[in-house]
Amino acid sequence: xxEETHPVYEVLALRFGTHDGRPARDNFLVDEGQxxxxxxxxxxxxxxxxxxxxHFLLVDTGFPQEMARRRGRTLFxxxxxxxxxxxxxxxxxxxxxxxxxxxxxxxxxxxxxxxxIHLQKDExxxxxxxxxxxxxxxxxxxxxxxxTAVQGLFEDHLVLHSGQAEIIPGVTVHAVxxxxxxxxxxxxxxxxxxxxxxxxxxxxxxxxxxxxxxxxLDHLTPMLxxxxxxxxxxxxxxxxxxxxxxxxxxxxxxxxGAPDWVCLHExxxxxxxxxxxxxxxxR
Numbered sequence: 001x002x003e004e005t006h007p008v009y010e011v012l013a014l015r016f017g018t019h020d021g022r023p024a025r026d027n028f029l030v031d032e033g034q035x036x037x038x039x040x041x042x043x044x045x046x047x048x049x050x051x052x053x054x055h056f057l058l059v060d061t062g063f064p065q066e067m068a069r070r071r072g073r074t075l076f077x078x079x080x081x082x083x084x085x086x087x088x089x090x091x092x093x094x095x096x097x098x099x100x101x102x103x104x105x106x107x108x109x110x111x112x113x114x115x116x117i118h119l120q121k122d123e124x125x126x127x128x129x130x131x132x133x134x135x136x137x138x139x140x141x142x143x144x145x146x147x148t149a150v151q152g153l154f155e156d157h158l159v160l161h162s163g164q165a166e167i168i169p170g171v172t173v174h175a176v177x178x179x180x181x182x183x184x185x186x187x188x189x190x191x192x193x194x195x196x197x198x199x200x201x202x203x204x205x206x207x208x209x210x211x212x213x214x215x216x217l218d219h220l221t222p223m224l225x226x227x228x229x230x231x232x233x234x235x236x237x238x239x240x241x242x243x244x245x246x247x248x249x250x251x252x253x254x255x256x257g258a259p260d261w262v263c264l265h266e267x268x269x270x271x272x273x274x275x276x277x278x279x280x281x282x283r
Contacts, residue, residue, distance in 0.1 A: 015248070017073055028214065063108065101126075172187045178219055198230055
């Protein structure tokens with residue numbers, strides 16, 4: 001039987017904001033003695049683009065300046081406006097994958113009027129269901145984003161998936177519940193192998209490498225088991241791209257002509273190991 005072939009895509013990441021001054025302890029559910037008092041580990045915010053000559057897929061949509069001010073985050077660039085670096089306007093985007101509905105991944109949905117929004121069915125059920133009665137559970141969600149997603153149902157813009165699905169040729173989403181019930185990751189064939197955009201299935205490289213989850217989660221065991229699945233989908237440690245690690249913006253080459261974007265389809269720069277642990281990620 002002939003080996004199945006796929007298109008080869010470029011994968012780009014934009015670091016558009018940060019939560020600086022964050023204690024390292026806040027990024028892990030359990031402190032196993034690896035943190036010194038006062039140690040900081042900032043958490044950055046990204047969105048991702050998967051593209052070739054025929055396709056353009058946006059993964060997550062960031063959040064606007066008003067939301068950044070309200071939540072005490074620093075926005076470097078408007079993430080939607082930054083798409084113009086790539087010669088693309090929001091009105092031209094045909095497909096958007098939302099890894100999950102937290103504010104920092106599903107903001108700005110209303111700015112993509114013609115896009116199909118790809119979401120796991122379990123995620124929509126969760127963020128519109130009785131769990132939102134609890135303040136601590138609903139805190140990472142924004143009602144405006146959920147309303148936009150629901151409106152998409154009535155306008156045939158919202159595409160709901162149950163587990164694995166192909167979004168564009170060769171690019172698939174995979175349900176990895178834990179952080180939220182409907183968290184999904186994106187698997188992309190690139191020139192350097194299979195890259196997995198993990199979103200918040202692992203916030204930092206240290207979370208997955210140490211099997212030490214980020215403290216905001218819905219179910220612990222599925223999240224830990226999700227680490228195994230992510231690694232099985234990727235072609236190596238540096239092929240797993242975490243959702244918030246500042247090292248992502250440092251470890252990969254910058255896109256020529258648009259230096260705010262880094263090229264995840266290219267090998268890690270010389271001088272970096274496969275993926276940083278806490279020592280490499282904190283300061």
